[in-house]
Amino acid sequence: MLSCDDYLKPKSLKEALQAVAQAPAGSRVIAGGTDTLPWAREGRAGDVHVPALIDVTKVAEFQGTRIENGRCRIGAAVPYQPFLDDVSLRAALPCMPYCAIWFADDQIREQATLAGNIVNASPVADGTPALLTLNAEVELARLEGDEVAFRRMKLAEFITGPGRTQLMPGELVAAIECETAEGYGGSFEKVGARRSLVISSVCVAGLVKTSEDGRSFADVRLAAGGVGPVAFRFDDIEDELVGAEISEAAVEKAADHAARRVASRSRVEYRREVIRGFVIRAVEDALARARPAIPHTPSLKEAIHA
Amino acid sequence: MPEQVLELTVNGRKQKKIAKPGARLLDFLRDELNLTGAKEGCGAGECGTCSVFVDGKLVKSCLMPAMKADGATIETVEGLANKGELTPLQRAFHKTGASQCGYCIPGMVMAATSALRENPFADREEIKERLGGNICRCTGYQKIFEAVELARDVMNGRLPATAIDVDEKAEKYIGANVRRLDAPSKVSGSLRYAGDMTMPGMLHMQVLRSPHAHAKILSIDTSEAEALEGVECVVTHEDVPGEDGFGVFVHDQPIMARDKVRYVGEAVAAVAAEDLATARKALGLIRVEYEELPAVFDPFEAMKPGAPKIHDYADGNLTKHIPIRKGDVENGFAEADVIIEETYSTQAVEHAYLEPEAGLAYVDHDGVVTVLSPSQNITHHRHMLSKIIAKPINKVRFIMSAVGGGFGGKEDMIYQGMLALAAMKTMRPVRLVFTREESIATTAKRHPFTTRLKVGFKKDGRITAAEMEAVADGGAYGLSTEGVMRKAAILSCGPYDIANVKVDTRGIYTNNTPSGAFRTFGGMQVQFAMESHMDLAAERLGLDPFEIRYLNAMRDGAVTHTQQKLDSVSATRVMEAAEKASNWERGVPNGRGATRSDLGGPGTRKACTLGARLAEQADHRVEEEVA
Numbered sequence: 027m028l029s030c031d032d033y034l035k036p037k038s039l040k041e042a043l044q045a046v047a048q049a050p051a052g053s054r055v056i057a058g059g060t061d062t063l064p065w066a067r068e069g070r071a072g073d074v075h076v077p078a079l080i081d082v083t084k085v086a087e088f089q090g091t092r093i094e095n096g097r098c099r100i101g102a103a104v105p106y107q108p109f110l111d112d113v114s115l116r117a118a119l120p121c122m123p124y125c126a127i128w129f130a131d132d133q134i135r136e137q138a139t140l141a142g143n144i145v146n147a148s149p150v151a152d153g154t155p156a157l158l159t160l161n162a163e164v165e166l167a168r169l170e171g172d173e174v175a176f177r178r179m180k181l182a183e184f185i186t187g188p189g190r191t192q193l194m195p196g197e198l199v200a201a202i203e204c205e206t207a208e209g210y211g212g213s214f215e216k217v218g219a220r221r222s223l224v225i226s227s228v229c230v231a232g233l234v235k236t237s238e239d240g241r242s243f244a245d246v247r248l249a250a251g252g253v254g255p256v257a258f259r260f261d262d263i264e265d266e267l268v269g270a271e272i273s274e275a276a277v278e279k280a281a282d283h284a285a286r287r288v289a290s291r292s293r294v295e296y297r298r299e300v301i302r303g304f305v306i307r308a309v310e311d312a313l314a315r316a317r318p319a320i321p322h323t324p325s326l327k328e329a330i331h332a
Numbered sequence: 333m334p335e336q337v338l339e340l341t342v343n344g345r346k347q348k349k350i351a352k353p354g355a356r357l358l359d360f361l362r363d364e365l366n367l368t369g370a371k372e373g374c375g376a377g378e379c380g381t382c383s384v385f386v387d388g389k390l391v392k393s394c395l396m397p398a399m400k401a402d403g404a405t406i407e408t409v410e411g412l413a414n415k416g417e418l419t420p421l422q423r424a425f426h427k428t429g430a431s432q433c434g435y436c437i438p439g440m441v442m443a444a445t446s447a448l449r450e451n452p453f454a455d456r457e458e459i460k461e462r463l464g465g466n467i468c469r470c471t472g473y474q475k476i477f478e479a480v481e482l483a484r485d486v487m488n489g490r491l492p493a494t495a496i497d498v499d500e501k502a503e504k505y506i507g508a509n510v511r512r513l514d515a516p517s518k519v520s521g522s523l524r525y526a527g528d529m530t531m532p533g534m535l536h537m538q539v540l541r542s543p544h545a546h547a548k549i550l551s552i553d554t555s556e557a558e559a560l561e562g563v564e565c566v567v568t569h570e571d572v573p574g575e576d577g578f579g580v581f582v583h584d585q586p587i588m589a590r591d592k593v594r595y596v597g598e599a600v601a602a603v604a605a606e607d608l609a610t611a612r613k614a615l616g617l618i619r620v621e622y623e624e625l626p627a628v629f630d631p632f633e634a635m636k637p638g639a640p641k642i643h644d645y646a647d648g649n650l651t652k653h654i655p656i657r658k659g660d661v662e663n664g665f666a667e668a669d670v671i672i673e674e675t676y677s678t679q680a681v682e683h684a685y686l687e688p689e690a691g692l693a694y695v696d697h698d699g700v701v702t703v704l705s706p707s708q709n710i711t712h713h714r715h716m717l718s719k720i721i722a723k724p725i726n727k728v729r730f731i732m733s734a735v736g737g738g739f740g741g742k743e744d745m746i747y748q749g750m751l752a753l754a755a756m757k758t759m760r761p762v763r764l765v766f767t768r769e770e771s772i773a774t775t776a777k778r779h780p781f782t783t784r785l786k787v788g789f790k791k792d793g794r795i796t797a798a799e800m801e802a803v804a805d806g807g808a809y810g811l812s813t814e815g816v817m818r819k820a821a822i823l824s825c826g827p828y829d830i831a832n833v834k835v836d837t838r839g840i841y842t843n844n845t846p847s848g849a850f851r852t853f854g855g856m857q858v859q860f861a862m863e864s865h866m867d868l869a870a871e872r873l874g875l876d877p878f879e880i881r882y883l884n885a886m887r888d889g890a891v892t893h894t895q896q897k898l899d900s901v902s903a904t905r906v907m908e909a910a911e912k913a914s915n916w917e918r919g920v921p922n923g924r925g926a927t928r929s930d931l932g933g934p935g936t937r938k939a940c941t942l943g944a945r946l947a948e949q950a951d952h953r954v955e956e957e958v959a
């Protein structure tokens with residue numbers, strides 16, 4: 027059970043940062059609460075009493091998403107469901123709807139924030155690999171004297187280990203900013219113990235863009251979670267595939283290389299097997315969804331298996 | 333205790349209440365507003381029994397702090413329809429029989445309501461996906477999906493309203509769809525389970541449990557806990573006035589640990605306090621001194637000479653041995669052309685009924701000790717409790733509340749005794765509601781079995797003899813082990829006519845969580861061995877798996893393994909029906925692989941995937957482009 031003496035709902039970023047600065051030691055920031063509340067139960071942290079819970083979901087600056095100049099800014103209070111429901115977000119961030127559909131369920135997605143997922147920094151957080159393919163950055167806010175100050179860093183640098191980030195005491199994640207990827211096909215592959223409401227054992231996110239004639243890979247971005255202490259991009263395979271002609275052999279070879287990157291301590295053979303299949307599937311699925319530049323090209327999935 | 337003011341609109345009515353700042357929306361709705369349609373099945377967002385609408389979006393109220401909902405508009409299952417009426421969706425649940433234990437049903441109705449609000453034309457795949465956050469254990473999802481599809485079509489006008497309300501006229505009840513009388517109370521959320529009930533002056537119980545698998549209890553000091561403000565009493569084994577001990581067969585388990593603990597999670601003491609938080613706090617103030625004893629976790633180790641002895645009465649830690657002898661297996665094996673011998677193991681399984689254990693006890697105006705709980709065996713419990721609390725049977729009453737799923741797991745009187753003792757000690761009503769974690773950690777599981785099976789076959793597939801030795805991990809207490817051993821022995825070698833049978837089933841005490849009753853009561857574990865064996869035999873002998881079973885099936889007049897003559901046996905008819913329904917293609921089980929034509933046909937399921945609504949959107953996009 028989680029209990030507290032005070033539940034704060036700051037309305038502005040400055041108020042929120044002040045609350046964080048002034049709250050007694052042991053107070054906690056919460057957004058959707060979907061990591062925090064289950065954590066305070068038997069078998070994990072048990073009963074936890076905190077002086078204050080600082081709910082940041084009403085902070086004005088944390089609301090909503092904005093797409094502008096090839097970039098998308100996602101406020102820290104934005105939950106997962108819009109990535110599934112919002113048509114413009116789906117077009118701009120093509121791997122996110124597939125990530126979202128595999129994330130928890132419709133109800134948790136109304137609560138759980140992308141920012142909370144990132145700060146919680148689980149090695150199997152579904153949002154991390156998807157955001158890595160979108161070259162995401164994290165915007166961090168802090169108080170400097172009486173002023174709100176910001177710093178920014180790449181998501182890949184922000185998460186430093188399981189449950190560890192570069193978030194400093196007193197700091198809040200204000201937003202996640204990423205590139206948009208219109209015209210790319212997106213994909214997300216996930217396996218866990220069951221279909222809904224399951225934490226990934228392994229997951230892979232993919233973004234693929236084809237050349238104008240639809241015959242070769244113009245860009246490929248792939249990232250994995252659950253196969254090491256932190257999620258990572260498959261830069262080596264991406265380099266191998268970009269510019270290559272689309273063929274089953276090329277994808278399979280890349281997938282073989284992907285299996286080598288598995289750095290988990292448990293079930294290594296299983297994860298290698300899964301990663302290999304997932305890389306193939308992530309490329310195939312993304313290709314099938316990539317809008318071909320030239321109409322009437324044969325289905326790209328067919329092209330792979332031709 | 334600190335307090336904050338909470339203002340919200342619930343089911344159309346404005347509410348302004350003082351709330352504890354940390355309380356969850358679920359607690360607030362249930363405790364402050366007495367809206368118990370939303371239930372706590374897991375407390376961790378996994379099961380969906382607590383689903384409510386907050387500002388039009390369905391969420392799990394067990395993960396939402398009430399203060400987060402300050403100012404919001406809430407809709408609970410109680411608010412879906414006008415009082416005394418049901419929505420088309422609720423009526424469709426009634427019609428299709430989509431409510432069995434009913435505990436998941438209010439949440440299911442909420443999730444289905446949300447699904448149809450989001451997309452009034454959602455197809456079956458999308459409905460499944462949108463209900464993915466709600467778990468059911470006994471109704472089965474099929475009827476639920478049928479109900480949602482029926483309601484969808486009536487609500488969007490594809491079907492007339494009569495499709496829900498009018499039933500086909502049936503001449504008889506058997507084989508006909510009959511409406512459940514209790515369904516309206518379940519689909520509307522008005523049925524109250526034990527954990528939903530309250531009484532004026534009610535106390536809340538929490539239980540201190542053993543951290544050790546096997547340890548002597550040197551002392552229990554409850555004085556500090558008793559001194560805590562708000563604590564009304566602490567009960568331990570010392571409060572038992574009568575003959576302590578319960579169990580379905582052997583009464584080897586004390587209400588609370590006495591002298592020693594035998595498994596992690598065993599109840600040692602229980603606190604009854606004015607509120608839950610105080611009761612939980614008091615648990616931390618009880619001092620128990622233990623002296624750890626060597627423990628044993630494997631039944632084969634437990635049977636060895638010199639193994640730690642778990643119960644004084646049970647030599648070799650044997651709970652029960654059931655031997656069955658029919659014919660002469662040695663002769664039978666001598667006649668066999670092929671003998672197959674294998675060892676099979678099955679694991680412990682949790683029942684995971686959606687309603688965690690809960691009970692409410694009080695002493696009534698006539699001095700009758702009354703326990704209300706979802707007990708699957710109230711009469712037996714009543715008799716046992718009367719001995720334990722040393723009261724005549726007419727001063728002990730058990731009321732069976734709605735059982736939110738049992739599957740055998742609620743046959744054991746593992747908490748009703750503590751409640752009775754606390755009610756007697758305080759003369760106030762006392763309620764205990766298990767958390768999901770507590771339910772999983774402390775209640776009985778399906779017996780894990782290790783089954784060695786040796787069967788002789790003639791070349792044509794006829795069984796000449798079967799010998800089975802099954803060893804079951806009964807855990808720390810007897811509970812239903814004896815009956816489970818008996819059932820396992822009786823069903824051991826399946827519905828097959830076998831002249832020579834030798835079976836031994838043994839239930840063994842270990843320091844694991846006790847094993848108890850679970851659907852099939854031991855039948856499943858031995859059947860797993862026997863049926864796996866039949867498939868192996870079909871492979872070895874080049875026979876079709878159905879064929880080898882037909883050949884050996886008991887027929888009218890057969891004599892069972894326990895030597896009972898059966899007048900009529902339906903086994904072959906059942907097999908014929910199963911073979912037909914599955915579109916089975918005859919042949920040896922191995923060696924056909926992908927050449928089989930009965931795979932992936934009608935009635936078989938494809939691998940699960942998600943994204944029905946995305947696929948649909950994709951289709952629309954293509955259509956638009958084409959047009």
Ligand SMILES: Cc1cc2nc3c(=O)[nH]c(=O)nc-3n(C[C@H](O)[C@H](O)[C@H](O)COP(=O)(O)OP(=O)(O)OC[C@H]3O[C@@H](n4cnc5c(N)ncnc54)[C@H](O)[C@@H]3O)c2cc1C
Pocket residue numbers: 054055056057058059060061062063064082102128129130131134137138139140141142143144145146150151152153193197198199200223224225226376377378
């Ligand atoms: C039933 C269930 C299913 C789940 N399924 C999945 C799944 O499929 N995939 C998956 O990846 N995860 C899953 N999760 C985990 C969880 O839902 C996600 O990690 C979620 O994104 C966390 O976000 P939140 O807003 O709910 O986090 P919270 O619990 O509110 O916060 C998480 C952490 O982030 C911090 N935090 C939040 N916002 C900020 C901020 N703006 N600045 C600084 N710190 C902040 C909090 O202090 C806390 O430490 C599941 C959880 C549950 C209960």
